[in-house]
Every structure is written in C-alpha cells, then in structure tokens.
Amino acid sequence: MSQTITIDPVTRLEGHGKITLKTNDQGEVSEAYFTVTQVRGFEKFSQGRPFYEMPGLMARICGICPVSHLLASAKACEAIMSVTIPPTAAKLRSALNMAQTIQSHALSFFYLSSPDLLLGMDADPADRNIFGVVKVDPELGRAGVALRRFGQHIIELLGKKRIHPGWVVPGGVTEPLDSAKRDEILAMIPEAYANIRLALNWYKRIADRFRDEADHFANFPGAFLGMVGEDNGLEFTDGKLRLIDATGKILVDKLEAAQFDDHFGEAVEPYSYMKFPYYKPLGYPDGSYRVGPLARLNIATHAGTPLADIEVKEFKQLANGPVLGSFYFHHARLIDILYGIEFIERIFSDPTILDTHVRATAGVNRLEGSGVAEAPRGTLMHHYKVDENGQMLWANLVIATGQNNNAMNRGVLQTAQRYVKGDKLADGMLNRVEAVIRTFDPCLSCSTHAFGQMPLEIKLVAPDGSTLDTIRRG
Amino acid sequence: MSVATDVKTLVIDGINVSARADQTILEVARENNINIPTLCHLDGLSDVGACRLCLVEVKGSPKLNPSCVLKVEEGMEVTTSSDRLKHYRQTILELPFAERNHVCSVCVANGHCELQSLGQSQGLTHVRMPYRNPQLEVDASHERFVVDHNRCILCTRCVRVCGEVEGAHVWDVMGRGIDSIVITDLCDPWGESSCTRCGKCVQVCPTGALFDKSKVGSPHPKYPEFLTNLQVMREASREGL
Numbered sequence: 001m002s003q004t005i006t007i008d009p010v011t012r013l014e015g016h017g018k019i020t021l022k023t024n025d026q027g028e029v030s031e032a033y034f035t036v037t038q039v040r041g042f043e044k045f046s047q048g049r050p051f052y053e054m055p056g057l058m059a060r061i062c063g064i065c066p067v068s069h070l071l072a073s074a075k076a077c078e079a080i081m082s083v084t085i086p087p088t089a090a091k092l093r094s095a096l097n098m099a100q101t102i103q104s105h106a107l108s109f110f111y112l113s114s115p116d117l118l119l120g121m122d123a124d125p126a127d128r129n130i131f132g133v134v135k136v137d138p139e140l141g142r143a144g145v146a147l148r149r150f151g152q153h154i155i156e157l158l159g160k161k162r163i164h165p166g167w168v169v170p171g172g173v174t175e176p177l178d179s180a181k182r183d184e185i186l187a188m189i190p191e192a193y194a195n196i197r198l199a200l201n202w203y204k205r206i207a208d209r210f211r212d213e214a215d216h217f218a219n220f221p222g223a224f225l226g227m228v229g230e231d232n233g234l235e236f237t238d239g240k241l242r243l244i245d246a247t248g249k250i251l252v253d254k255l256e257a258a259q260f261d262d263h264f265g266e267a268v269e270p271y272s273y274m275k276f277p278y279y280k281p282l283g284y285p286d287g288s289y290r291v292g293p294l295a296r297l298n299i300a301t302h303a304g305t306p307l308a309d310i311e312v313k314e315f316k317q318l319a320n321g322p323v324l325g326s327f328y329f330h331h332a333r334l335i336d337i338l339y340g341i342e343f344i345e346r347i348f349s350d351p352t353i354l355d356t357h358v359r360a361t362a363g364v365n366r367l368e369g370s371g372v373a374e375a376p377r378g379t380l381m382h383h384y385k386v387d388e389n390g391q392m393l394w395a396n397l398v399i400a401t402g403q404n405n406n407a408m409n410r411g412v413l414q415t416a417q418r419y420v421k422g423d424k425l426a427d428g429m430l431n432r433v434e435a436v437i438r439t440f441d442p443c444l445s446c447s448t449h450a451f452g453q454m455p456l457e458i459k460l461v462a463p464d465g466s467t468l469d470t471i472r473r474g
Numbered sequence: 475m476s477v478a479t480d481v482k483t484l485v486i487d488g489i490n491v492s493a494r495a496d497q498t499i500l501e502v503a504r505e506n507n508i509n510i511p512t513l514c515h516l517d518g519l520s521d522v523g524a525c526r527l528c529l530v531e532v533k534g535s536p537k538l539n540p541s542c543v544l545k546v547e548e549g550m551e552v553t554t555s556s557d558r559l560k561h562y563r564q565t566i567l568e569l570p571f572a573e574r575n576h577v578c579s580v581c582v583a584n585g586h587c588e589l590q591s592l593g594q595s596q597g598l599t600h601v602r603m604p605y606r607n608p609q610l611e612v613d614a615s616h617e618r619f620v621v622d623h624n625r626c627i628l629c630t631r632c633v634r635v636c637g638e639v640e641g642a643h644v645w646d647v648m649g650r651g652i653d654s655i656v657i658t659d660l661c662d663p664w665g666e667s668s669c670t671r672c673g674k675c676v677q678v679c680p681t682g683a684l685f686d687k688s689k690v691g692s693p694h695p696k697y698p699e700f701l702t703n704l705q706v707m708r709e710a711s712r713e714g715l
Contacts, residue, residue: 048611048612049612050612050614050620050687050690052687052690052691053580053582053690055691056580056691057580060579060580164579166691168691169690169691169692170691174691174692174693361688363617363687389613389614389615389665390614391612391614
C-alpha cells in the first residue's frame with residue numbers, strides 16, 4: 001500500500017523545514033519534497049528605508065552568516081553609489097568573509113554533521129550530537145570548537161561583535177585595523193592549521209566507510225555556479241561568477257552581479273516558501289544548479305594558496321570532471337577552511353592592511369544596484385532599486401540555500417529511494433534522509449527568512465492522503 | 475531691593491537647598507547634584523514640560539509636577555525619587571517605545587540614544603502596552619540629513635532649537651495627539667524647505683529620528699552641549715566682553 005512519510009522538523013540544520021516522502025503500492029518511495037515552512041519578508045519591510053541602512057538591516061537575516069549578507073548588501077549599495085572602495089577595505093572585508101566561512105563550516109562539519117560521520121548514520125540519536133563526538137573523539141571535537149572560535153574571534157576583532165558586526169558599510173569599513181589586532185590574529189594561525197589538518201586527515205580516513213551514502217546523497221549530473229578569481233582560482237568576495245555543466249563545460253563566465261537576472265530566473269513551488277532559482281536558457285527545472293563548497297571546487301581550477309592547492313588537486317581526483325556527489329560537500333568544506341586560514345594569514349601579513357583609508361563616500365548615482373558574494377553555503381546576491389533620495393523601492397535576494405533547493409529535493413528522493421523501505425520507519429533510514437540535506441548545510445532562515453529553530457518531521461502518507469506514520473523531532 | 479528677598483529655601487530629597495526665585499526645581503536639583511531624569515529638556519532651550527519624565531512629588535500636592543517648569547517656592551518639600559515616581563517614569567518611557575518603531579539594533583543612534591540610555595537607567599525591562607507598529611515616512615530628501623519619523627518621540631527639541639537658536643523656525647508640529655508629527659515648513663520635503671542646513675536639530679535630537687547621512691554605519695554621537703557654549707558666547711558678545 002502506498003503511503004506518505006513526513007520528517008518534521010529536520011534536525012541539525014539552520015532554520016525550520018520538513019520532508020515528505022510518498023510511497024507507491026509496492027512500498028517504494030516515489031516522490032519526495034523538502035518543504036520550508038516559514039516566510040520572513042525582509043524584501044518587503046526594507047521598502048522606504050535609506051539604502052545605506054541595508055547592510056545592517058539585511059545582516060539580521062541570519063546569525064550564522066551575517067557577514068555574507070553585509071558584503072552582498074554593501075556591494076549592492078556601492079553599485080548604487082558607483083564607487084570603488086579603498087583596496088585595504090576590500091582586503092579587510094575579504095578576510096572577514098573567510099573568517100565567517102571558517103566558523104560557519106566548522107559549525108556545519110563538526111557540530112551538525114560529524115556526529116553522523118563519526119558515530120554512524122544508525123547510531124543512537126541520543127549520542128548522535130557534538131557531545132557524543134567529544135566523548136568518542138575528544139581531539140576532533142576540540143578541533144571543531146577551536147576552529148569555530150578562530151573564525152568568530154577574527155570577526156569580533158575586526159567588527160567588534162561576533163554576530164552582526166556593523167563594521168562593513170557601503171563604501172568600505174568604518175574603522176581601520178590596528179597592529180595589535182593584526183598580531184593577535186596572526187598568533188592564532190598555527191593552531192588553526194593544526195586543527196584543520198587533524199580534521200582533514202580524519203575525514204579522509206573515514207570517508208570510505210560512507211561509499212554507499214556518497215553514491216546516493218544527491219549524486220546526479222547537474223550544473224554548478226560559483227565565484228572565481230581572475231586567475232580562475234577560489235574567490236569568495238571580489239570575483240566574477242561562472243556556471244559550468246556536469247561535464248565541466250563553462251556555460252556562463254565572468255558574470256557580474258548586475259547581469260545575474262539576465263541569466264537566472266526564480267521558480268516557485270506550492271509546497272515551499274523557498275524559491276527555486278534556475279539557469280534561464282535551460283528552463284525550470286532542467287536549469288537547476290548547485291552552489292556552495294562543492295560547486296566552488298568544481299568551478300575553480302585551483303585554490304590559490306599552497307596547502308589548499310594540494311588538497312584541491314587531490315579532491316579533483318575523485319571524479320573525471322566535476323565531482324557530482326553532494327556527500328563531498330563535507331570534504332570541500334574542510335578544504336574551504338584550509339584555504340580560508342591561508343588566505344587570512346596572507347592578508348594580515350601584508351603591511352598595507354594597516355592603511356587608514358578604508359571608506360569611500362558618495363550619494364545616489366544610480367537607481368539600481370546588485371552585489372554578490374560567496375556565502376559559506378554558496379553564491380549570495382542582493383539586488384536593490386531606490387528612488388532619487390536613496391530610499392528603497394524594491395529588493396530581491398537570491399540566497400545560496402535557495403539555489404540548492406532543487407538539488408536538495410532530488411537528493412531527498414534519491415536517498416529515500418535507496419534507504420527507506422516498507423511501511424515502517426526506522427531512525428537510521430530517516431537520519432540518512434536528513435543527512436543528505438545536511439551535506440548542503442542549508443540555512444533556511446536565510447533562504448526563506450524564517451523564524452525559529454530547525455527541527456524536522458517525516459510523514460508517511462498513503463495515496464488516499466491518510467498519514468500512516470510520522471516521526472517528529474525538535 | 476535686598477538680595478535676601480530673591481532667595482528661597484526649600485528641601486529636595488531631605489537636603490536643605492537655597493535658590494533664586496526664578497529657578498526651577500530641576501535647575502536647583504542639578505546644582506545640588508540631585509539627578510532627575512529628563513528627555514525633552516535640554517540646557518540652552520526653553521522648557522515645555524512635554525515628556526513628563528522629570529516629574530517630582532511636592533509635599534501637600536496630590537499631583538505630580540514636571541520639575542523643568544516648576545518654579546521654586548519658599549518652604550517647598552520635594553521628593554525626586556520614590557516607587558511611585560519610578561512606576562510613572564517607566565510607564566512614560568514605555569509609551570514612546572510602544573507608539574512608534576524603535577529598533578535599537580539597526581538604528582544609527584544605537585549606543586548614543588537618550589531614549590535607550592533612559593530605558594537602561596530607569597530599569598525598563600519590557601513594554602507592557604501592545605506595540606502600535608505604525609507605518610511612518612522616512613524623508614531622505616535633504617542632501618545631508620534624514621528624518622525618520624519612526625524614531626521620533628515628539629520632544630520638540632528640533633522645533634525649539636530651530637526657532638529659538640537658529641532663528642529659522644523650519645521645524646514645527648502638525649496634527650494632534652497620537653497623529654502629531656514634526657514637519658519642515660508647511661509639511662514640505664526637508665530637502666525643499668527653507669532649512670539653513672546648520673544641523674542644530676540633528677545635534678539636539680535625542681534619538682535616531684534626525685541623523686546625518688554620512689554617519690550611517692558609524693557611531694553617531696551627538697553634541698548638544700554646543701548650545702550652552704553658544705549661549706555663553708552670545709551673552710558675552712551682548713555684554714561687549
């Protein structure tokens with residue numbers, strides 16, 4: 001008999017969502033939906049506000065990646081002002097972005113996903129958390145906590161606050177860096193290297209245990225979007241966008257934020273508040289693509305820092321062409337962290353970083369502006385329109401998680417078809433369905449602008465609509 | 475006329491004080507290091523007794539009196555802090571928070587706001603009235619300054635400084651009661667008004683209602699003490715010093 005399974009709420013994610021699985025008469029999963037159930041409305045209530053307030057306002061969308069919103073927003077504002085920010089400000093902002101990437105990735109990998117990887121997908125849910133990790137492998141747990149603190153502390157040193165720093169403003173940053181803070185940041189670097197090395201070595205040792213998951217966690221041909229630098233290396237803040245297909249062929253290159261709308265559309269589905277962006281020439285849903293750590297490594301030819309370059313080279317050996325399995329988001333995330341530490345070391349070793357000219361000023365010189373930055377979870381785009389006084393008329397945000405929406409839905413179906421069997425739900429099956437979502441590290445609060453914490457429910461629904469079984473957490 | 479006839483003696487919070495007959499309770503209290511919280515009052519401007527935060531108890535009077543406009547009298551016994559006053563002051567502060575949209579975290583005046591500081595010093599932990607969440611205009615038409623009515627508490631400092639000190643009288647109040655709003659000229663956009671662009675109103679505004687465009691994102695402390703300096707200079711020049 002066919003049925004519907006609902007996982008509501010999904011655990012160990014940022015935000016709040018649910019998963020619905022439908023089975024056919026043979027008990028096989030035939031349909032799967034990842035639903036984001038809240039809406040927030042930043043685009044609406046920013047209307048009428050002066051545009052230069054936007055970075056501070058939009059950063060409130062998220063407590064995990066406020067820096068990405070600050071940067072994308074500030075860059076959209078700078079497009080309205082038509083200014084080029086001072087080079088030192090650009091360097092400081094890119095370092096801030098990497099600090100955030102490190103802390104966010106540390107949260108995703110160590111706090112949210114390492115319990116599955118260390119203890120196993122079928123482990124007792126009571127132990128399958130960061131405390132369980134610390135109990136079994138204290139060194140790994142400690143490295144995760146320390147890497148998160150490393151990123152957060154740099155954000156605090158630069159922006160005065162770990163969460164929602166107000167330091168990034170249209171035109172640059174409010175205050176230059178002093179040498180004491182620079183020295184404090186540089187002093188933290190050796191420990192960060194040791195921690196990420198420990199994590200990378202550990203991941204490579206255990207990755208083979210998850211061969212089956214790697215083959216079935218959203219592993220399919222599809223396009224990837226991300227930012228690259230001028231030398232085609234990794235870039236998180238000031239590069240241009242590139243879209244490649246599943247074979248690695250470049251579909252769009254050197255795309256500026258202002259051209260984003262020309263190439264990408266946003267579809268909506270009745271079951272979710274999260275939008276479904278797609279590449280227009282291929283239409284929806286064929287034009288769906290993935291963003292984030294995996295996409296970035298697939299798109300870039302190399303990292304651009306010595307240690308990460310070696311890791312990227314090894315990563316690219318995983319497949320002939322782009323790595324398509326979303327399980328490898330975890331691996332890519334660790335490489336991002338390593339790259340971030342090297343990048344931060346390089347930025348703060350540069351003596352010009354103490355330059356005091358860090359802000360450009362201008363009024364409204366254009367009535368429309370777009371800004372793009374790589375958030376930890378992928379490409380983030382802010383697009384604003386203002387009146388001649390600089391007051392917001394319209395805003396649209398294209399969020400990283402939204403761009404992975406279609407891939408997450410496909411991944412849920414693929415994973416459920418592999419692991420969910422019969423009419424009785426077992427925790428291990430459902431945990432794998434959740435774990436495929438976790439590989440994307442979605443931030444549902446950002447993508448829908450949702451309230452609340454992220455719990456999960458799985459519901460098993462019969463063809464007649466009756467609910468056969470439900471598991472709810474949170 | 476003897477000097478003695480102009481001097482009044484009174485008691486504030488149990489302390490015997492003396493004052494000139496033309497002084498207010500607030501002035502005398504502050505001269506004697508007795509703190510009375512104020513919001514619409516500002517040294518250098520006339521007093522209007524609008525915010526009611528400086529209410530004090532006077533022995534023999536059942537009602538509370540705003541100390542900024544209450545003149546001293548011989549033998550008065552004044553209390554500036556009590557449970558009753560605390561209750562009233564907290565309620566008075568809750569009202570502007572409930573009336574408009576004060577969101578400190580994204581306000582340009584965060585950390586430099588008199589309403590915020592008073593909330594802290596008066597022990598305001600929450601607002602008991604339902605928020606009205608009105609949809610109010612932001613006027614960014616001025617080349618240098620912005621007025622955000624969402625953050626205005628109608629203290630009228632801007633109106634007074636513009637009329638009394640700058641002499642331009644660009645600012646005024648339109649409407650009545652809950653619908654009151656500060657306006658420039660005859661409700662024209664600020665950028666098209668007869669504003670002299672002196673910025674005095676921005677400096678005296680206790681909240682983030684009036685702010686400098688260039689300060690968004692940076693700390694935006696205000697320097698209302700320019701008023702007393704200006705007064706001293708003007709008096710000195712009048713007296714030919």
